[in-house]
Amino acid sequence: MNRRLYRIAGLLLGLSVACLLVAVVPLQFWPAPRPGDSYVFSPPRFSAIWAQRTLIPALVVTANVFVTLGLGALFRRDSDAMSRLQGAFALAALFGTGVCVLGTLLVTTAGPNDLGSELTGILVWALASLLAAAGLLGWGLGYLQSGNRRLGxxxxxxxxxxxxxxAVSLAGVALPVGGRLALVVPASAMALAVGSDLWVGTDADEG
Structure with missing residues (x-):
């Protein structure tokens, strides 16, 4: 039973990668009408405006949920073998990624004039991202210390x-147009590595 759950979690992590990669496709590659054109109240499906308003927010939220579920499955599988410190970092990462989902929802569901909800969502997302990043770093270092270089x-x-x-951005160096992709690729690699590890599993997962 555990093996099935872990495989489902691995599959969800793979799907999160697909969601992220579609979400970072530049809007100029989507059909017209595009942002900047005259306002369209009901944009046609698969147009650039439809992707910006509907598809991309849904994909980002879905990817965040899938990543959180996948990391939760990894923690459930390996928690007994973790030190207390690594377990604490893992819980921080899980809490941070979970709250990131809330922040993303607040931003993506805010109306065009609902500046308060949008700013609140950005603040929640930023603080949760810092917690998640610190947690993932400590969680990964714990795996490296135990000899699991891939997950670490x-x-x-x-x-x-x-x-x-x-740091490069704060130093005044302008990031290229593909700056978002530079963040999505490592996150996707993490999801694929963790997802494949959960999919393959071990004999102990059969319990």
């Missing part, structure tokens, strides 16, 4: 890269 690098890598990109 997958969990600790994205927070380090995100911190590096933020």
């Amino acid at each position: 690098a997958a969990l600790a890598g994205p927070p380090l890269l995100a911190a590096g990109l933020i």
Whole structure:
């Protein structure tokens, strides 16, 4: 039974990658009408405005939910073998990613004139992201110390890269157009690494 649950969680992490990759497709590759055109109240499906208003927010929220569920499954599987410190970091990462879902929902569901909800969502998301990043870093370092380099690098890598990109941005260096992709690729690699690990599993997962 546990093996089935872990495989489902691994599949969800794979689906989260698909959601993220579609979400970062530049809007100029979607059919017209596009943002900047005259306001369209009911944009046609698969147009750039429809993608911006409806599809991309839904994909981002879905990806966040799937990542949270996948990381929760990883924690459930490996928690007995973790040290207290690594377990604490893992719980911080899970709490942070869960609250990120709330922040994302607040931002994506805010109306065009609902500035308060949008700012609240951004603040919640930013604080939760810091907690999640610190938690993932500590969680990943725990795996590295125990000899699991694949999971360790997958969990600790994205927070380090995100911190590096933020530092470069604060230093005044303009990020290229693909800056969002530079963040999505490591997150996708993490999801794929954790997802494949959950899918393959071990004999102990059969219990």
